[in-house]
Amino acid sequence: MSVIREKGVRGDPIFKNISAEEDDMQPTVVESLCMNCYENGSTRLLLTKIPFFKEIIISSFTCPHCNWSNTEIQSAGRIQDQGVQYTLKVKSKMDMNREVVKADSATTRIPELDFEIPAFTQKGSLSTIEGLINRAVAGLEQDQAVRRVTDPEVAAKLDEFIAKLKTLKNADTEFTLVIDDPSGNSFVENPCAPQKDPDLVVTRYKRTEQQNAALGIQENDTVDEKHADYLESLKNEVLIFNTNCPECNAPAKTNMKLVHIPHFKEVIIMATNCESCGHRTNEVKSGGATEEQGTRITLHLTNPIDMSRDLLKSETCSVLIPELDFELGMAALAGKFTTVEGLLKDIKDLVLKNPFTCGDSSASDRSEKLKSFTDKLDKIVAGERAHLVLDDPAGNSYIQNVFAPEPDPEMTTENYTRTFEQNEDLGLNDMKTEGYEA
Incomplete structure (x- = not known):
């Protein structure tokens, strides 16, 4: 973490775009304890940014003593305002190569096989659809040798199911892949961009109380009775509050102003200017209620x-x-x-x-x-x-x-x-x- 703070202080971008240049994609190496043999191994941390998506942290651990390794991905951004569900019709071998970012809070389902990977049972990953299936197969095969001795009947059923999963990689038959992530931090590639993908449906939804609790979010149900008067006092005032730059994550300031658009309504304009990297961004929020139509x-x-x-x-x-x-x-x-x-x-x-x-x-x-x-x-x-x-x-x-x-x-x-x-x-x-x- 000290390395991350030093980069932020110097103003260098912490999260760099994915690049083929080695100088731009040097990971940070940290000595870590191996949880398999309890000897010291090394963890490589790569803080990168996926354009068209968001910042992520890729970590890879290797142990030279027992050769155990582990790779995972974590979202470096905040939990989104809405959850997201991706429903993809996998029709061909090319669909198996689609890039997928699966957060650890995401549930993965294949309805045709009545197969589901529950949320928080796997670490986040940056992979392809074929990689997701391979990871599921590896997890099911992990204790099969023991099951064949202790419970041959269950092992035989699992072998049959694993064979069905493996046939999906050939894309001989069409199947549906559903990734449901309440945090909104998962992503499935659209190879038809900038056009709409006919085989991919993206649905955003409001989280339930149970989903908020699972993500560690506490809803605030209190309503400020003086909200209207407060907005009235903001009309001639520019509010300034501290935040972090979305580009380099360095400390920055965001200006907020309530503006009335003639022949329309009030909107809230928010602008961030980072003095470290020079990045500027602006966003507009509606200052009124959702219309009836x-x-x-x-x-x-x-x-x-x-x-x-x-x-x-x-x-x-x-x-x-x-x-x-x-x-x-x-x-x-x-x-x-x-x-x-x-x-x-x-x-x-x-x-x-x-x-x-x-x-x-x-x-x-x-x-x-x-x-x-x-x-x-x-x-x-x-x-x-x-x-x-x-x-x-x-x-x-x-x-x-x-x-x-x-x-x-x-x-x-x-x-x-x-x-x-x-x-x-x-x-x-x-x-x-x-x-x-x-």
Whole structure:
């Protein structure tokens, strides 16, 4: 830990991007006690950052005395606001090579085999789908030699089940892999990025009280009766509080300001500026309640002037560009208060930072698709006609109407009733606001 503190003090990035350069990816070696033979071994710690995901800590222990080894991965970020569930239809051998980050709090299931790996029974891992299956097979085979002597009947059933697991690696038959992580820190690769993956469904949900307890989170059920008055006092005040830089984890300061958007509502703008590494970030949160209906805003981009329109994208808003067959999920870019041009450039930067579409891990055809996509996006920024759609189930997103208070001929706003699944994602189905007894 002293090595980590020294890097933070000097301002060097603690969590570095994955790189093929050895100088950039030097692990920290720590002498550790081997829990197998109780001699001294060594642990290698690598603090790295997966673009398009988050920071992780990879640790690898080896013992030169008994040759025992152990490798695991831990999330270096905070527990997310919502849990996440990945449901993947594995149809081919290529799907077995998808990168997977599985946190120790994640539950892994294969419904076709009625197979489940409960949460907190395995350490976190950075692997592939094939690697997850190999790890499950190794765990089941661990005590088979003893079982064949003490309980041959159970051992025979396990051998039969292990054979079924091994056949999954050939991808001869389609099966479903479900990774359910209440902490929100697990991840499954989307090889179709920046397009939506037709075989992968990502669902975010509100954690239950039991899941919060398992993660060590204590909910605060108290409600501040003076909340409205407090927000009123913040309108002309910039609050400053201490935090850590999301890039290098060094101490930094975050500014927060309550801003009223004309013809819309109040939003909270948060900006962080790190003096150590120079990283800057900003995020926007809605200052109001969830609307009764969702909102779908469609803007027809017909003039380069449209690029300067103010735009508010909440953290629950999806972005669609039909001409590019592109869809950006609600949690990909968090909340932003920017312009149309700024949003398109952020989308381009997000796509280019995806580690599975660039560098040594990128296939040639995937790189060509990525270049074609970014070229088309640049043309739209330069003035080519297209449609921009903001779909926000919470109704907290906004695009500036330059003709206000008159209707905008190039923009349509549609209010719609949310589905049960959308209310579930927003945590509204479990919310009760009436009928409480004193």
